Amino acid sequence: MASYKIKIGSFKCAAISDGFFKYKSPMFPNPGKLLFANAPKESLESTLREHHIAPEKWTEWVSPYICMTIDTGEHRVLVDTGAGDLDINTGKLLQNLKEEGIAPEDFDTVILTHAHPDHIGGNVLTDGNPAFPNARFVIWRDEWNFWTSQKSSPESKDDEHLNLMRGLALKGLLPIRSQLVLIDREKEIVPGISAISASGHTPGHMALVVASGDEKLFIVGDAVLHPIHLERLDWYSAVDFDPGQAVFSRRRLLDMASEENALMFAFHFPFPGIGKVVENKETWLWQPLA
Numbered sequence: 637m638a639s640y641k642i643k644i645g646s647f648k649c650a651a652i653s654d655g656f657f658k659y660k661s662p663m664f665p666n667p668g669k670l671l672f673a674n675a676p677k678e679s680l681e682s683t684l685r686e687h688h689i690a691p692e693k694w695t696e697w698v699s700p701y702i703c704m705t706i707d708t709g710e711h712r713v714l715v716d717t718g719a720g721d722l723d724i725n726t727g728k729l730l731q732n733l734k735e736e737g738i739a740p741e742d743f744d745t746v747i748l749t750h751a752h753p754d755h756i757g758g759n760v761l762t763d764g765n766p767a768f769p770n771a772r773f774v775i776w777r778d779e780w781n782f783w784t785s786q787k788s789s790p791e792s793k794d795d796e797h798l799n800l801m802r803g804l805a806l807k808g809l810l811p812i813r814s815q816l817v818l819i820d821r822e823k824e825i826v827p828g829i830s831a832i833s834a835s836g837h838t839p840g841h842m843a844l845v846v847a848s849g850d851e852k853l854f855i856v857g858d859a860v861l862h863p864i865h866l867e868r869l870d871w872y873s874a875v876d877f878d879p880g881q882a883v884f885s886r887r888r889l890l891d892m893a894s895e896e897n898a899l900m901f902a903f904h905f906p907f908p909g910i911g912k913v914v915e916n917k918e919t920w921l922w923q924p925l926a
């Protein structure tokens with residue numbers, strides 16, 4: 637399935653697949669370590685089994701990459717642009733949009749949750765031209781500054797990884813400079829779509845809330861990478877830049893979504909990545925919609 641449509645009030649939304657990516661060694665640690673870096677071995681294994689994952693056989697994390705389009709009636713908005721030509725299985729966004737009758741020129745706003753390569757790789761076409769020529773690109777100011785400033789972080793344990801990520805970030809960010817809008821507070825980007833600061837995964841990671849009528853959808857980006865993160869709130873991933881802040885932001889978003897009985901959309905969840913955050917004792921459970 638490449639697209640999944642849903643209405644939030646009067647807004648027409650669609651989850652659109654950009655493909656998928658297999659996270660595995662030697663590029664990445666095994667999925668347990670990658671997604672739940674600080675999880676004690678025994679409780680990780682028992683939690684995985686509860687989710688019908690055999691710990692010893694889980695050697696690759698096959699993650700969907702899912703973008704979202706929102707037609708508010710007034711604005712045509714795209715959230716994240718996928719990974720582009722990062723991998724043979726990615727970069728399907730434009731084709732899948734076309735199948736929905738949506739042209740890249742139709743978007744007036746592209747919102748980037750953060751500047752990791754799987755979220756901005758589709759900003760530019762392979763010939764170097766902007767993929768969404770009529771759109772302004774909205775990104776959190778700290779995110780832009782982090783990737784485009786030359787300094788690498790003194791706290792970083794892994795400069796080589798950070799430099800690789802920075803190179804990919806600049807490849808996606810620099811060509812959209814003339815289309816850029818930086819924001820640094822929680823405000824409406826277009827009527828009905830508001831920014832929520834959700835730093836941690838990256839320094840300027842941003843979530844969104846889409847509200848129309850009495851319905852709401854929280855777009856959490858990579859603040860929640862796997863459904864198990866709803867149950868194990870303090871398990872962070874090896875790719876979270878600031879683990880403490882990432883855990884704080886995730887908890888805040890889940891709190892907001894469950895309190896408002898809203899839907900949630902997550903980029904890396906099983907397609908279409910849309911569901912409910914259901915209370916379960918002290919934590920939550922993921923209840924997929926489809």
Ligand SMILES: [Zn+2]
Pocket residue numbers: 752754755858903904
């Ligand atoms: Zn991601």
